[in-house]
Amino acid sequence: MKIVEIKAMNGPNYWSSTRHKLIVMVLDLEEMEQRPTDTIPGFIDRISALMPSLYSHRCSEGVPGGFYTRIKEGTWMGHVIEHIALELQTLAGMDTGFGRTRETSDPGIYHVVFSYQEAKAGIYTAKAAVKIAQALVDNIPYDLADDIQNLREIREDERLGPSTGSIVDEAIKRKIPYIRLNRHSLVQLGYGVNQRRVQATIASTTSSIAVEIACDKEETKNLLEAAEIPVPRGRIIYDEEDLQAAIDKIGYPIVTKPVNGNHGKGATTNIRNWEDAVTGLKAAKVYGRAVICEKFITGRDFRVLVVNYKFVAAALRTPAAVIGDGKHTVQQLIDIVNQDPRRGYGHEKVLTAIKIDDFTMDMLAKKGYTLETVIADKEELWLKPTANLSTGGTATDVTDYVHPTNVFMAERIARIIGLNICGIDIMADDLSTPLVESGGAVLEVNAAPGFRMHLDPTEGLPRNVAEPVIDMLYPPGTSARIPIVAVSGTNGKTTTTRLIAHIVKQMGFKVGYTTTDGVYIQNQIMMRGDCTGPVSAEFVLKDPTVDYAVLECARGGILRAGLGFHNCDVAVVTNVAEDHLGLGGIDTIEKLARVKAVAANTVFPNGYAILNADDDLVYEMHKDLSCKVAYFSLSENNERIIKHCAKGGLAAIYEHGYITILKGSWKIRVEKVTNIPLTFSGMAEFNIANVLAATLAVYVQDFKTEDIREALQTFVPSPAQTPGRMNMFHFRNYSVMLDYAHNTHGLRAIGKFLNSVNASVKVGLIAGVGDRRDEDIISLGEAAAQIFDEIIIRQDKHLRGRTEEEIIGLMTKGIHSVDPLKKITVIKKEAEAIDFAMKNAIKDSFIVIISDVIPDALEQVKEYKAKEDGAVLAD
Numbered sequence: 001m002k003i004v005e006i007k008a009m010n011g012p013n014y015w016s017s018t019r020h021k022l023i024v025m026v027l028d029l030e031e032m033e034q035r036p037t038d039t040i041p042g043f044i045d046r047i048s049a050l051m052p053s054l055y056s057h058r059c060s061e062g063v064p065g066g067f068y069t070r071i072k073e074g075t076w077m078g079h080v081i082e083h084i085a086l087e088l089q090t091l092a093g094m095d096t097g098f099g100r101t102r103e104t105s106d107p108g109i110y111h112v113v114f115s116y117q118e119a120k121a122g123i124y125t126a127k128a129a130v131k132i133a134q135a136l137v138d139n140i141p142y143d144l145a146d147d148i149q150n151l152r153e154i155r156e157d158e159r160l161g162p163s164t165g166s167i168v169d170e171a172i173k174r175k176i177p178y179i180r181l182n183r184h185s186l187v188q189l190g191y192g193v194n195q196r197r198v199q200a201t202i203a204s205t206t207s208s209i210a211v212e213i214a215c216d217k218e219e220t221k222n223l224l225e226a227a228e229i230p231v232p233r234g235r236i237i238y239d240e241e242d243l244q245a246a247i248d249k250i251g252y253p254i255v256t257k258p259v260n261g262n263h264g265k266g267a268t269t270n271i272r273n274w275e276d277a278v279t280g281l282k283a284a285k286v287y288g289r290a291v292i293c294e295k296f297i298t299g300r301d302f303r304v305l306v307v308n309y310k311f312v313a314a315a316l317r318t319p320a321a322v323i324g325d326g327k328h329t330v331q332q333l334i335d336i337v338n339q340d341p342r343r344g345y346g347h348e349k350v351l352t353a354i355k356i357d358d359f360t361m362d363m364l365a366k367k368g369y370t371l372e373t374v375i376a377d378k379e380e381l382w383l384k385p386t387a388n389l390s391t392g393g394t395a396t397d398v399t400d401y402v403h404p405t406n407v408f409m410a411e412r413i414a415r416i417i418g419l420n421i422c423g424i425d426i427m428a429d430d431l432s433t434p435l436v437e438s439g440g441a442v443l444e445v446n447a448a449p450g451f452r453m454h455l456d457p458t459e460g461l462p463r464n465v466a467e468p469v470i471d472m473l474y475p476p477g478t479s480a481r482i483p484i485v486a487v488s489g490t491n492g493k494t495t496t497t498r499l500i501a502h503i504v505k506q507m508g509f510k511v512g513y514t515t516t517d518g519v520y521i522q523n524q525i526m527m528r529g530d531c532t533g534p535v536s537a538e539f540v541l542k543d544p545t546v547d548y549a550v551l552e553c554a555r556g557g558i559l560r561a562g563l564g565f566h567n568c569d570v571a572v573v574t575n576v577a578e579d580h581l582g583l584g585g586i587d588t589i590e591k592l593a594r595v596k597a598v599a600a601n602t603v604f605p606n607g608y609a610i611l612n613a614d615d616d617l618v619y620e621m622h623k624d625l626s627c628k629v630a631y632f633s634l635s636e637n638n639e640r641i642i643k644h645c646a647k648g649g650l651a652a653i654y655e656h657g658y659i660t661i662l663k664g665s666w667k668i669r670v671e672k673v674t675n676i677p678l679t680f681s682g683m684a685e686f687n688i689a690n691v692l693a694a695t696l697a698v699y700v701q702d703f704k705t706e707d708i709r710e711a712l713q714t715f716v717p718s719p720a721q722t723p724g725r726m727n728m729f730h731f732r733n734y735s736v737m738l739d740y741a742h743n744t745h746g747l748r749a750i751g752k753f754l755n756s757v758n759a760s761v762k763v764g765l766i767a768g769v770g771d772r773r774d775e776d777i778i779s780l781g782e783a784a785a786q787i788f789d790e791i792i793i794r795q796d797k798h799l800r801g802r803t804e805e806e807i808i809g810l811m812t813k814g815i816h817s818v819d820p821l822k823k824i825t826v827i828k829k830e831a832e833a834i835d836f837a838m839k840n841a842i843k844d845s846f847i848v849i850i851s852d853v854i855p856d857a858l859e860q861v862k863e864y865k866a867k868e869d870g871a872v873l874a875d
Helices: 030-034 043-050 052-056 066-073 077-091 119-138 145-158 162-173 208-215 217-226 240-250 274-285 330-338 358-366 404-417 466-473 493-506 534-542 555-561 589-596 616-624 639-646 685-699 705-714 744-754 774-787 804-818 830-839 854-874
Strands: 002-010 021-028 099-103 109-115 178-180 186-189 196-199 234-237 254-258 268-271 291-295 300-307 310-318 321-323 380-382 394-397 421-428 441-446 484-488 511-515 518-521 524-528 548-552 568-573 603-612 628-633 650-655 658-663 666-672 727-730 734-739 762-766 790-793 823-826 845-850
Touching: 002 119, 002 555, 021 077, 021 119, 043 052, 043 066, 043 119, 052 066, 052 077, 066 077, 077 099, 077 109, 077 119, 077 145, 109 119, 119 145, 162 178, 162 186, 162 196, 162 466, 178 534, 196 466, 208 217, 208 404, 217 291, 217 404, 217 441, 234 240, 240 254, 240 274, 240 291, 254 274, 268 274, 274 291, 300 404, 300 466, 310 404, 321 330, 404 421, 404 441, 484 493, 493 511, 493 548, 493 685, 493 705, 511 534, 518 534, 524 534, 534 548, 534 555, 555 589, 568 685, 589 616, 603 616, 603 685, 628 639, 628 685, 639 650, 639 658, 650 685, 658 685, 666 705, 685 705, 685 744, 727 854, 734 744, 734 854, 744 774, 744 845, 762 774, 762 830, 774 804, 790 804, 790 830, 804 823, 830 845, 830 854
Parallel strands: 484 548, 484 568, 511 548, 568 603, 603 628, 628 650, 734 845, 762 790, 762 845, 790 823
Antiparallel strands: 002 021, 021 109, 099 109, 178 186, 186 196, 234 291, 254 268, 254 291, 300 310, 300 421, 310 394, 321 380, 421 441, 511 518, 518 524, 650 658, 658 666, 727 734
């Protein structure tokens, strides 16, 4: 078996509009295509012994053991690998449940699709699942332990921590979108101008001064002491001389910790002699020159959490420890504790497994113990100096037992420091008594406090402490989103996208939009090239100045990684025509239509899908949609629209020379087509369709008809406004039009326009695209022969898997099938082909340049125009 390709989807995609995180593996079964599982001796026994938990997989049988039934009856190895991949992730603490395996049009080649939690883990799993399946087929022993541990490590390295993860989960519950901004914990909630950011548990609304104060433990202590908050006595020290002076003043026991430390790093507690004090000083100085030396307060370790200056939770924290039984060694007791099913690797479970480290060995040594020591019955032995859950500590929720006086104190501390998300460490016997009475003290105030102890306490009630964070960032009535219009289809996407963006900009919005020629923020180009994929969409949605997004969504990006957003307000599907067939497993026009429908499937229930009623495949999309639907048509007599509007539906049509909106039985005429520059006085029929789609897209968002009319009148096709889309240049003796039309459907649309153009000769400069099917390249040649009097064949910059001779041969074959005597000139380089066409142009000719590198071709034609205009001025 051989893996051909692995892709990680991270948004609505061809395989699912609702399951966004999918691994899509193209798998060649090779000889295994002839060996279903029922023909492999002992296969069922080996797989059930290696992964007995696969019994829970119901598969299509719908009952536990259903997958095993399929294996016994006979199923193909792609299906087996799908289930192995799902179960392998589950065993590594990533419970995933969606999978499907589909054969492609090539025998033995399958798409194996399964869900993942972390992309790198999903890709690792895909490769491992194939190896496991092969080992089972070959009857070779396989140890899953390494794969499971590697996946756990990948998961811990890649995923958001439990605190940030809980905030993101709460945002998802509220339909608030998010974008992870780096591989660590920086996350954007919301889009555009309505975005907020969180990093760990610091929010974009958190005061940087407050964070700086909290990170300076001495400054924090001074502010609290001045506000009559009980804090331990202590001082800043830098060396052993300062240490001795501090001890002389406050006496033993003491605590040493770095001034700028966090998470207990470098802290040593309950120091009772000089030797330990020096060791503690050295441990703290690893993290900074300045060290705090303060009185060790006896009692229990509590963490109080304040969000938006309101008390939300409190927990009692206990360091990792074991309790002796007079029989087992320390090592054995640790092993027994780690057998608790609640303990796992990293943050995968409520508790973290206890690891033996230098702190553990140091604490054992201080008591004269080793890992082989058998400690007395019921003796509690602490294994860590601090009570962090990440080092094996435990937490008990005590939120309901905190005295009102202590609640008031905690909220006051948050205000004093200025932290809107604030963790307060308190040492006291309990929190049910006011701190001033119990003799306890506030030890630290923490920015970015961990939430895990509150979300999943070892004992007591879990607290959804992420909820008040989202309440703070997005109070009731505020939105996290900006309007998103998605534009899909085969042809016309870029023009429609640009027109919608223009209309919206005219309404005063700050628009970000993506096209095949670049990403634009408020009409300023930010990125050049084909920018119709998910990365470009996220670029717009991450921009803090954008309050409206118009996103062109092309086939390639959807198949490669999915859409760059989860939902949109409006989706436009212009048309579906044969293009790119045979690529990415999309070998029929029906499959291509499913790709183009992905954007429409993401529209909110109250939003609109704008569908072309003249296109059968686009029209049929309405059957699978859960949103509202509006149609457009070039014919006022389109039966589909007549029926739709008879039921009170919404549509846009071209009738009596007007762009007209139909609202039930009402007609609203928007503008005469001859007054809309984009339609070239009504001669560019395909642009009329684009205008209809764009008009509907903004009308359904309550834009006024008069504003739409004005915007349509001011959208003038030009190299600046619509680069590569019917860019006209009129020379003294001939005219040139430059366009991006790259498939038969697009070229035929150009042909319809040329029917209304008077010219002595119509010259087409065209090229075949190497990654298309033979019949597609031949068809392009046939269309060119029907449209042009003379044809210049050039070559694309990238051959995409074919030779120049092969592409030119197929093009020529198509041309000659229509007209064996058609004049053909072959000039492979585009620049030379353009020079040839323009230098040899005859009077009143019309030259159409179909280009794949629009900026270069435009610049070349502009230079010719500038030279001619300069010569005229000189005359």
